[in-house]
Amino acid sequence: MRSEPRYTKRDAEQAIHKPGERLGNFLPEDAPSYEDILQCMRCGFCLPHCPTFAITNRERSSPRGRAQLAKAVAQGELELSEAVCYEGFFCLDCRACTTVCPAGVKVGPIMEHVRAQSRNEVHPLPPGWRQFREFLLEYMLPNHDRLEDSMLAARLYQRLGVQWMVRNSHLLELAPGTLGETAEKMDGMLPKLEPPLRNRVPELVKARGEKRGTVAYFIGCIMNLMYPEVSRATINTLAHQGFDVVIPKSAKCCGAPHLTEGDRETARQLGEHNVETFLRWDLDAIVTDCAGCGAALKEYEELLEGRMDERYLHEFRSRIRDVSEFLVGAGMRTEDLKPVDMTITYHDPCHLAHAQGIAKEPRQLIEAIPGLKLVEMFESNWCCGSGANWGLLHPEESEQVLDRKMANVVKTEADAVVTLNPGCHMQLAWGVRRSGLDQKAYHLMELVGRSLPEESVPPAS
Ligand code: SF4
Ligand code: SF4
Structure with missing residues (x-):
């Protein structure tokens, strides 16, 4: 059972905050919801479940601490300081705290709003970094073609043996500061790259055997670029299970990277585009094999509130399924599956x-x-x-x-x-x-x- 939050008189007065009004020291645009912030009753149940609290043992880096920071800013007792913004970005947005919180406080999404506020004029990035961020979020990520073209260099890096040389020469250890470590990690995370899948599959893959329905596959940026053969396996599985699979080529990034970086406006534009794109088809479900994309798509209703007709948003939301959720819900046909020992x-x-x-x-x-x-x-x-x-x-x-x-x-x-x-x-x-x-x-x-x-x-x- 969920406990009731303990409101103070001051809380009750401030809870009358209206959208668009300035909330304490938050900027009016994209401020977190004051009601959400007030839900925290400081019980501390979330503390053992928070990875950033586990590694720092620091109250301000815990869900409870972050909720209290947001509350202090909302009540005008604290500036939207560097420290508050740091905690916004230091939160993993893993949502583990919300799972265990008796009041369901959404600290991760509250911190997403703090990031948006931070990247506004409060603590803008230094020149150079700002342009780089805009280049990635506004120019590259919304455009699959540009992203796909950019991966050619990474594939050549692997194919021409440069990656082998870099790894075996320990060249990256010579880089200053944490640059070498970061570069080594980025290199180490790269899977063996294949050409992106989006332009190698038809826009409709027909169902095998008795048809059970029509679904769309949402091809996420990272899946398309890094794991195209996993995406292909998902499409083949859906077809094998009796579903026509539509793969709309004009779908765009889900907007999750933008929300992570506090660029809510570009995320909204991408969301509007995706809702319009997918609702053109008569679909039983929109399936994704990327948990991050799935969460972002399921949260469009909140992100696009007031920007799109809520019936469309609801219809879109009602169709989004993680691939495991969809296959189990539909009932897996397993009779001809081969063993994977x-x-x-x-x-x-x-x-x-x-x-x-x-x-x-x-x-x-x-x-x-x-x-x-x-x-x-x-x-x-x-x-x-x-x-x-x-x-x-x-x-x-x-x-x-x-x-x-x-x-x-x-x-x-x-x-x-x-x-x-x-x-x-x-x-x-x-x-x-x-x-x-x-x-x-x-x-x-x-x-x-x-x-x-x-x-x-x-x-x-
Ligand atoms: S975020 Fe939830 S679990 Fe954590 S202290 Fe607040 S009410 Fe308790
Ligand atoms: S969402 Fe943020 S505050 Fe909550 S458990 Fe994860 S890291 Fe901690």
Whole structure:
């Protein structure tokens, strides 16, 4: 049962805050909701579940501390200072606190608003960085073609042996400060790159066997660029399960990277475009195999409130499904699946387990695949330390969070750790590499794809 928040008289007066009005020392535009902030009753249940509190033992880096900082700013008792903004960006937005919070306080989303405020005129980035951020968020990410073109250099880096030279010469150790560490990590996280999938699949893949419906596949940027063959496995699986699969080529980034960086306006523009794009089709579901994309798409209703007709937003929201949620909900046809003999452990992506409340469906999907054996790890829903760009902005802390995760992975003695989010996949693959483990990291759909009968796997284009 949820406890009632304890409002003070002052809280009650300030709760009459109206949208568009200035909320204490927050800017009017994109301020967090005061009602959300006030829900925190300081019980501290969230503290043992917060990765940034675990590594710092610092109250202000805990969910309770962050809620209190936001409250103090909202009540005009504290400036929107560097320290407050730092905590906005230091929060992993993993949402583990919300899962355990008796009042359901959404500290992660509150911190997303703090980031937006920070990147406004309060604490703008230095020149150069500001332009770089705009280039990435406004020029590159909204355009699949540009992103895909940019990956050619990375593929050449791998194919021409430059990556091998960099890794074996330890060149990166000579770089100043944390630059070398960050570059080494970025290099270590790179999977073996294949050409992006978006232009190698038709816009409609027909169902196999008896048709059960029509779904769209939302091709996320990272899946398309880093794990195209996993995306292909997802599409093949959906077709094998009897669904026509529409892959709208004009869909854009879900906006999650923009929300992470506090660029809510570009995220809104992308959201509007995606809602319009997908609602042109008559669909039973819009399926994604990226937990981060799924969480962002499911939260469009809040992001686009007042910008689009709420009936469209509701209709769009009602169709979004994580691939495990969709396949288990539809009922897996398993009669012709091949065995995949492997013992695995499962890492719950934060944006699946905490942001979307999906934890049992991935396990049910694993159970449905013949030969796959699941060994649960301790703290399977503890963050892996990726957190979109968090791992790059806070490399030392990210390694501490990752070390905790990898220690739990090792204890299972499983052949592999699997997950359902490309960011976690890259981070876990890096964890395996830097720890010199024999275990492998997979996206679950890669293994599901291996179980498909030959005739369900069209030749790669
Ligand atoms: S965020 Fe929730 S769990 Fe944490 S102190 Fe506040 S009310 Fe308690
Ligand atoms: S979202 Fe995660 S990192 Fe942020 S306060 Fe909550 S538990 Fe801590």
